[in-house]
Amino acid sequence: MTDSSVGVYVHVPFCERVCPYCDFAVVRAPRLSGADADAYVDAVLCELDERARDFAGLRLASLYLGGGTPSLLRPAAVARIVRAVRSRFAAAGEVETTLELNPGTVERERVPGFRSAGVNRVSVGIQSFQDAVLKRLGRAHRAAEAWATLRALRAAGFENVSIDLIYAAPGQSHAQLLRDLEEARSFGPEHVSIYELTVEPNTPFALAARRGQLRLPDESDAARMFEAVQEVLAGSGYVAYELSSHARPGFESAHNRRYWERRPVLGLGVGAWSSEPATPDAPHGARRANLRALPAYLERIAAGRSAAAGDAEVLGAATARGEAAFLALRTARGLEAAGFEREFGAPPRRFFGPQIAELVAAGLLAEAADGDLRLTARGRILSDTVFERFV
Ligand code: SF4
Structure with a gap:
C-alpha cells in the first residue's frame, strides 16, 4: 500500500540476562558499559545515515526503541537516537516515541531522564505481578520492582504507559492469571499487551519441553485464559483493537498499527526488519532483515557496508x-x-x-x-x- 509516513524501529539487543523462552536478537550484558552502549548507538546512527535515503520524503509517524532492553541505555544515549531520527525526517505534530523498559533498579532511576530524552510512551515488561510466575519464566525482576517502576513512571509524568503481560506461562493457573489482570487494572495503564507464551525452537524452554520438564496449560486451558483476558480487560474499559493489544480509547499504539496495516517501517540495529515503501518496481513494497549477530553487525557498519542479512525481498x-x-x-x-x-x-x-x-x-x-x-x-x-x- 502507498503511504507518505514512516515509523522507525531501533533494536537494542542488550539484556541483563536472557530469558529461557526468548528468541529475539539479544546479547547477555549483565554490566553493559557506557562505552559499549555508545559504540552500539554510534553504529545505529551510521546505519540511519545510510538507510534514511530509502525512506526520503516520508513524514515521521512513530519511533520505537525495542529489544532486548533499550532501557539499559543511559538517557543521554536514548536522547541521541531520538534527536538523530527526528532530524532525519519531518514530522507533523508530536511523534509517538516509545521505549521498552524492564523493571530493574537501574532503569527505574533513569525514568525521569528518559522523559527528558523525548520518550513519551513506555512499554514495561511486567509479564506477571506474581513472583512464582516470574521465577518460572526466568525473569530477572520481581513483582515489587514492577510496582516500583510503575509508580516511578507516573511520578515522572508519563501519561502513556503500556504494560506487557504473558499468559499460559509454565504452571500458571487461571486464578493466577486473574490476579495479574486485577493488579494490572489497579494500576490503570493506558495500554496492555498480553501474549500467550509460545515455546520457540532452540530455546531452553524448547529443550525443557522435549524432556517433559515444562508444564504448560493445555490448549483448552489457554483458550479459556484468552477468553478471560478479553472479558476482564473489556470490562475495565480497554478496547481489544488487535488480538493481543488492548487500549483505552485514543491510546492505541501508532507504531504497532503500522505492521498490521503494512506501512513503511525503517528498522535499525541488530536483527531489525524493515518494510520498505512501495515503488514502481516493487508495487507491494519490500522487506529486509539485518544481521542478527552483534559482532558481525558492528563490523559491517564500521566497514561502511550494509547491515542487511541478504537482498531485500520484493513482495509478490x-x-x-x-x-x-x-x-x-x-x-x-x-x-x-x-x-x-x-x-x-x-x-x-x-x-x-x-x-x-x-x-x-x-x-x-x-x-x-x-x-x-x-x-x-x-x-x-x-x-x-x-x-x-x-x-
Ligand atoms: S528481557 Fe525480553 S528481550 Fe531480553 S531476554 Fe528476556 S524476553 Fe528476551
Whole structure:
C-alpha cells in the first residue's frame, strides 16, 4: 500500500540476562558499559545515515526503541537516537516515541531522564505481578520492582504507559492469571499487551519441553485464559483493537498499527526488519532483515557496508495479498474489502473464495454484505487456524 509516513524501529539487543523462552536478537550484558552502549548507538546512527535515503520524503509517524532492553541505555544515549531520527525526517505534530523498559533498579532511576530524552510512551515488561510466575519464566525482576517502576513512571509524568503481560506461562493457573489482570487494572495503564507464551525452537524452554520438564496449560486451558483476558480487560474499559493489544480509547499504539496495516517501517540495529515503501518496481513494497549477530553487525557498519542479512525481498502480489488479509484480520477493524480491492484489483472473495466460505461456515469468520471480513469470537481463539488459510 502507498503511504507518505514512516515509523522507525531501533533494536537494542542488550539484556541483563536472557530469558529461557526468548528468541529475539539479544546479547547477555549483565554490566553493559557506557562505552559499549555508545559504540552500539554510534553504529545505529551510521546505519540511519545510510538507510534514511530509502525512506526520503516520508513524514515521521512513530519511533520505537525495542529489544532486548533499550532501557539499559543511559538517557543521554536514548536522547541521541531520538534527536538523530527526528532530524532525519519531518514530522507533523508530536511523534509517538516509545521505549521498552524492564523493571530493574537501574532503569527505574533513569525514568525521569528518559522523559527528558523525548520518550513519551513506555512499554514495561511486567509479564506477571506474581513472583512464582516470574521465577518460572526466568525473569530477572520481581513483582515489587514492577510496582516500583510503575509508580516511578507516573511520578515522572508519563501519561502513556503500556504494560506487557504473558499468559499460559509454565504452571500458571487461571486464578493466577486473574490476579495479574486485577493488579494490572489497579494500576490503570493506558495500554496492555498480553501474549500467550509460545515455546520457540532452540530455546531452553524448547529443550525443557522435549524432556517433559515444562508444564504448560493445555490448549483448552489457554483458550479459556484468552477468553478471560478479553472479558476482564473489556470490562475495565480497554478496547481489544488487535488480538493481543488492548487500549483505552485514543491510546492505541501508532507504531504497532503500522505492521498490521503494512506501512513503511525503517528498522535499525541488530536483527531489525524493515518494510520498505512501495515503488514502481516493487508495487507491494519490500522487506529486509539485518544481521542478527552483534559482532558481525558492528563490523559491517564500521566497514561502511550494509547491515542487511541478504537482498531485500520484493513482495509478490500473492504474498502481499495473503499478508494483507491475515494482518488485517488480527485487528478489530478487520479486512476492508474496498481497500483490498484498491491495492489488488479485486475484493478478497476473488482470491480467497473457498477459504472464506469454509471459515464463515465454521463460524470463525464473519463476512459483511460489502465483503468486509472480521474474526468471530471463536475465530479470535482459533486465529492461527484462520491465518494459515490465507498464506
Ligand atoms: S528481557 Fe525480553 S528481550 Fe531480553 S531476554 Fe528476556 S524476553 Fe528476551
